[in-house]
Amino acid sequence: xxxxxxIQERYKENxxxxxxxxxxxxxxxxxxxxxxRHYVKAEGAYLYDEKDNRYLDLLSGFxxxxxxxxxxxxxxxxxxxxxIDLPNLVQLDVSxxxxxxxxxxxxLSPKGLDRVFFANSGTExxxxxxxxxRYATGKPKIIYCRGGYHGLSLGSLSATGDTHxxxxxxxxxxxxxxxxxxxxxxxxEALSQRDVAAFIxxxxxxxxxxxxxxxYLPKAAELVRHYGAxxxxxxxxxxxxxxxxxxxxxxxxxxxxxICMAKALSGGFVPIGxxxxxxxxxxxxxxxxxRAVIHGSTFxxxxxxxxxxxxxxxxxxxxxxxxxxxxxxxxLLAALQPLVQQYECxxxxxxxxxxxxxxxxxxxxxxxxxxxxxxxxxxxxxxSQLITVPLFARHRILSQVAGHGMNIVKFIPPxxxxxxxxxxxxxxxxxxxxxxxxxxxxxxxxGKVFATKALRMKAGx
Numbered sequence: 175x176x177x178x179x180x181i182q183e184r185y186k187e188n189x190x191x192x193x194x195x196x197x198x199x200x201x202x203x204x205x206x207x208x209x210x211r212h213y214v215k216a217e218g219a220y221l222y223d224e225k226d227n228r229y230l231d232l233l234s235g236f237x238x239x240x241x242x243x244x245x246x247x248x249x250x251x252x253x254x255x256x257x258i259d260l261p262n263l264v265q266l267d268v269s270x271x272x273x274x275x276x277x278x279x280x281x282l283s284p285k286g287l288d289r290v291f292f293a294n295s296g297t298e299x300x301x302x303x304x305x306x307x308r309y310a311t312g313k314p315k316i317i318y319c320r321g322g323y324h325g326l327s328l329g330s331l332s333a334t335g336d337t338h339x340x341x342x343x344x345x346x347x348x349x350x351x352x353x354x355x356x357x358x359x360x361x362x363e364a365l366s367q368r369d370v371a372a373f374i375x376x377x378x379x380x381x382x383x384x385x386x387x388x389x390y391l392p393k394a395a396e397l398v399r400h401y402g403a404x405x406x407x408x409x410x411x412x413x414x415x416x417x418x419x420x421x422x423x424x425x426x427x428x429x430x431x432x433i434c435m436a437k438a439l440s441g442g443f444v445p446i447g448x449x450x451x452x453x454x455x456x457x458x459x460x461x462x463x464x465r466a467v468i469h470g471s472t473f474x475x476x477x478x479x480x481x482x483x484x485x486x487x488x489x490x491x492x493x494x495x496x497x498x499x500x501x502x503x504x505x506l507l508a509a510l511q512p513l514v515q516q517y518e519c520x521x522x523x524x525x526x527x528x529x530x531x532x533x534x535x536x537x538x539x540x541x542x543x544x545x546x547x548x549x550x551x552x553x554x555x556x557x558s559q560l561i562t563v564p565l566f567a568r569h570r571i572l573s574q575v576a577g578h579g580m581n582i583v584k585f586i587p588p589x590x591x592x593x594x595x596x597x598x599x600x601x602x603x604x605x606x607x608x609x610x611x612x613x614x615x616x617x618x619x620x621g622k623v624f625a626t627k628a629l630r631m632k633a634g635x
Contacts, residue, residue: 185212185214185224186212186224188212189201189204189205189210207559207562207563207566208563208566208567209566209572211223211229212224213229216243216244217242217243217244218242218243218244218245218588218590219231219234219242219243219587219588219590219591219595220243221243221572227570228570229566229570229571229572230569230570230571230572230587230595230598230599231243231572231587231588232571232572232573232574232585232586232587232599233572233573233574233586233587234586234587234588235437235442236411236437236586237411237416237437237438237586238437238438238440238442239438239442239588240414240415240416240437240438240442240486240490240495240528240588240589241438241441241442241486241489241490241495241588241589241590242442242588242590243442243588244442245441245442245489247485247488247489248441248442248443248482248485248486248489249443250485251441251481251482251484251485252443252444252478252481252482252485254481255271255477255478255481256478260477262476262477263472263473263475263476263477265472269475269477269480271475271477271480271481271484272292272475272480274480274484275290275292275448275480275483275484275487276290276292278484278487279435279448279450279483279487280450282420282487283421283433283450284421284423284424284428284429284430284433285429286429286452287429287430287432287433287450287451287452288452288453289450289451289452289453289455289456290448290449290450291306291448291449291451291456291469291474292446292447292448292471292474292475292479292480293436293446293447293448293449293471293474294445294446294447294471294473294474294479295325295436295445295446295447296324296325296408296410296411296434296435296436296437296447297324297325297326297327297330297447298327298447298471298474299410299434299435299436299447299448299449300324300325300327300329300330300333300374300406300408300410300434301325301327301329301330302434302449302469303372303374303406303432303434303449303451304316304329304330304333304347304371304372304374305329305459305469306432306449306451306455306456306459306469307371307372307403307404307406307431307432307455308371308372309458309459310371310404310454310455310458310459311371311372311402311403311404313368313369313370313371313402313403314348314349314369314371315349315350315351315364315369315370315371316332316333316349316350316351316370316371316372316373316374317350317351317352317353317361317364317365317370317372317373317374317403318333318334318335318350318351318352318353318373318374318375319335319352319353319354319355319375319376319379320335320352320353320354320355321335321336321355321379321381321382321384321577322334322335322336322355322374322375322376322379322381322408323335323336323339323376323379323380323381323577324374324376324408324410325410326339328343328346328347329347331343331346332346332347332350333350333374335352335355336381336577336578338578338579339578351364351370355375355379355384355386356384356386356387356390358390358393358394358397361373361394361397361398362397362401365397365398365400365401365403366401368401368402370401370403371403371404372398372403372404372405372406372431372432373394373398373403373404373405373406374406374408375391375394375406375407375408376407376408376409376410376411376412376422377391377407377408377409377412377417377421377422377423377425377426378412378417378422378526378529380411380412380529380576380584381576381577381578381580382531382533382576382577382580382582382584383524383525383529383530383531383576383582383584385524385525385526388426391423391426391428392426392427392428395428395429395430404430404431404432404455405428405430405431405432406430406431406432406433406434407421407422407423407430407432407433407434408434409421409422409423409433409434409435410434410435410436410437410447411437411529411586412529413433413435413438414435414437414438414439414486414487414490415438415490415495415496415499415527415528415589416438416499416527416528416529416586416589417499417503417526417527417528417529418496418497418499418500418501418503418526418527418528419496419500419527420496421433422526425526431451431452431455432449432450432451432452432455433449433450433451434447434448434449435447435448435449435450436448438486439482439483439486439487440479440482440483440486441482441483441485441486441489443478443482444476444478444479444482445479446474446479446480446482446483447474448483490589493590495589495590496589498589498590499527499528499589500526500527502527502528502589502591502596503525503526503527503528503529503530505596506525506530506585506596506599506600507523507524507525507530509596509600510523510530510532510600510603511523513532513603513604513607517607517608517610517611518537518538518539518542518611519534519535519536519537519542519546519557519607519610519611520532520533520534520535520607521533521534521535525585527589528585528586528587528588528589528591529584529585529586530584530585530586531576531582531583531584531585532561532582532583532584532585532603533581533582534557534558534561534581534582534583534610535581536550537611541613541614542611542613544613544614545613545614545616545617548617549617554579555575555578555579555580555581557581557610558575558576558580558581558582558583559575560606560609560610560616561573561583561603561606561607561610562574562575562583564605564606564609565602565603565606568602568605568606569598569601569602569605569606571598571599571602573585585599587599
């Protein structure tokens with residue numbers, strides 16, 4: 175089979191194939207908002223279409239491509255593994271690459287987290303954390319935060335604080351308690367019966383890029399331990415340099431009992447998730463020889479994933495990408511912050527490192543307020559598309575709305591951006607925010623885009 179030849183011959187069939195065999199609703203979304211491109215190449219922070227137009231990717235595969243796409247160090251590591259005919263997934267064996275990656279992850283984790291479990295994705299690590307917490311403590315309940323996102327498999331969905339993702343999939347796993355993010359009183363009340371196995375939270379909530387008050391996570395950790403529960407830090411998106419520290423929890427100098435990670439650890443090539451936890455938790459779960467396989471993941475320690483993980487950590491260190499993430503984030507926040515004072519629909523610019531949110535709010539002036547209301551009546555959160563659509567159409571910047579029904583635009587770009595890329599972002603954002611303040615014209619232009627796309631779909635284009 176010649177994969178390269180097949181791709182060259184059929185690459186323009188991607189939308190028709192997905193419409194026929196995969197998620198046709200996703201195809202409709204992309205065509206409606208004008209994101210239907212035929213990408214043919216990817217390098218670093220950039221995507222290229224068949225006309226060789228270059229796009230700056232601020233979505234980075236939902237945070238997967240922290241190193242950019244097709245990083246040569248990761249490519250070489252994977253080629254090396256494939257070239258030496260290593261035994262893989264023997265199962266009744268223990269592999270050298272998984273041992274080496276576990277050793278490295280422990281060295282990078284807060285002191286006291288000494289054991290590693292490997293899986294294939296972030297949601298798998300959350301499932302493992304829930305199971306480990308319940309077994310290790312002997313308690314049933316899991317506390318999670320409203321607005322948090324932990325994955326879409328049944329256990330992680332039960333800990334996800336967004337009803338949009340839960341509707342119609344119940345009944346979910348019992349004994350999950352939702353509390354407001356940042357509310358210490360609610361946390362203590364939920365812990366007070368001493369029947370809680372764990373409190374799980376993203377240090378910074380990904381859907382909305384909500385950053386807690388400085389005292390929240392340290393005091394939450396104290397409360398959790400006081401009441402005999404475990405603290406699970408979901409670092410699937412925030413970890414591995416995304417926020418300008420190795421782990422987002424490092425901004426508040428806390429040590430959780432369990433850290434979950436995935437996304438960036440893959441180097442953008444091979445799915446991988448990892449859980450790092452305290453030794454005693456592992457010893458409680460895997461407490462006898464007949465329980466050596468009581469929890470596992472068939473492909474979790476495969477050689478390609480382990481090599482990708484090792485190479486990723488090496489690049490993060492050797493290219494100083496953690497500091498680069500912090501510095502680039504400071505530059506973007508400082509440059510975009512004046513928009514809050516200059517434009518009444520810009521409510522807040524916030525973030526840490528390469529995790530940035532632009533939040534918009536209903537304007538006070540009459541014409542702009544009426545435009546806002548028209549958009550919100552059509553679809554809650556639609557104003558955000560006044561930012562993401564022209565960022566893509568006019569400036570070739572790929573970005574996302576931060577969550578369902580939110581007027582928040584989120585940037586989670588690769589950590590490798592250069593000054594030219596940062597200028598690209600700053601100039602583009604300033605331009606589209608100015609356009610969004612043109613009021614009724616902006617509403618009309620957006621409506622025209624959607625109407626045109628809808629007509630094209632009906633015509634079968």
